[in-house]
Amino acid sequence: MFKAAVVTVSDRCSRGERPDEGGPLVAETLKNAGYEVAKTVLVPDEKDEIEAVLMRLADSGTVSLIATTGGTGFAPRDITPEATVAVCEKLCPGIPEAMRAASMRITPRAMLSRAQAGIRKGSLIINLPGSPKAAKENLEAVLPALDHGLTMLQGGLADCAKIKD
Numbered sequence: 001m002f003k004a005a006v007v008t009v010s011d012r013c014s015r016g017e018r019p020d021e022g023g024p025l026v027a028e029t030l031k032n033a034g035y036e037v038a039k040t041v042l043v044p045d046e047k048d049e050i051e052a053v054l055m056r057l058a059d060s061g062t063v064s065l066i067a068t069t070g071g072t073g074f075a076p077r078d079i080t081p082e083a084t085v086a087v088c089e090k091l092c093p094g095i096p097e098a099m100r101a102a103s104m105r106i107t108p109r110a111m112l113s114r115a116q117a118g119i120r121k122g123s124l125i126i127n128l129p130g131s132p133k134a135a136k137e138n139l140e141a142v143l144p145a146l147d148h149g150l151t152m153l154q155g156g157l158a159d160c161a162k163i164k165d
């Protein structure tokens with residue numbers, strides 16, 4: 001079972017002005033897919049703070065997957081993708097490409113998500129949009145391939161060509 005962390009990025013939720021609905025829904029979706037959600041964090045739309053949380057989680061060596069929700073759009077304070085890129089050692093563009101391709105079948109506004117995904121040490125970081133519905137839809141679009149990627153990231157699989165499925 002892979003361990004995951006969920007990071008909700010929202011000024012209003014972190015100030016207590018709005019309940020965090022996206023984070024709990026992402027956590028529930030991950031649990032239903034067989035993940036253990038080891039940590040949930042709430043952080044404002046501040047680049048330094050997002051970077052610090054992502055680095056702390058990835059560098060702890062305790063979570064394979066870090067899913068963020070929020071801050072991927074065009075609003076002036078949206079900065080989650082930039083914070084993610086700043087802390088990642090490798091980018092994984094196929095993951096946001098797949099999320100946007102699947103989401104475009106649901107709404108043309110899917111193209112407005114600037115979500116990124118990347119690897120820092122042994123953790124895969126994936127940005128999800130902020131609305132709970134959008135976050136769930138984006139996560140579900142990529143979940144079927146994630147365990148394969150996370151197994152590779154942990155060094156448990158060196159050669160995909162030897163695997164039929």
Ligand code: MTE
Pocket residue numbers: 069070071072073074075078102103104106107109110111112113114128129130131133134135137138
């Ligand atoms: N993807 C899906 N599947 N469903 C949605 O409703 N909303 C879009 C997009 N991706 C949406 C979606 C919208 S309206 C925006 S602005 C962007 O995600 C970014 O959302 P965020 O600013 O809340 O992170």
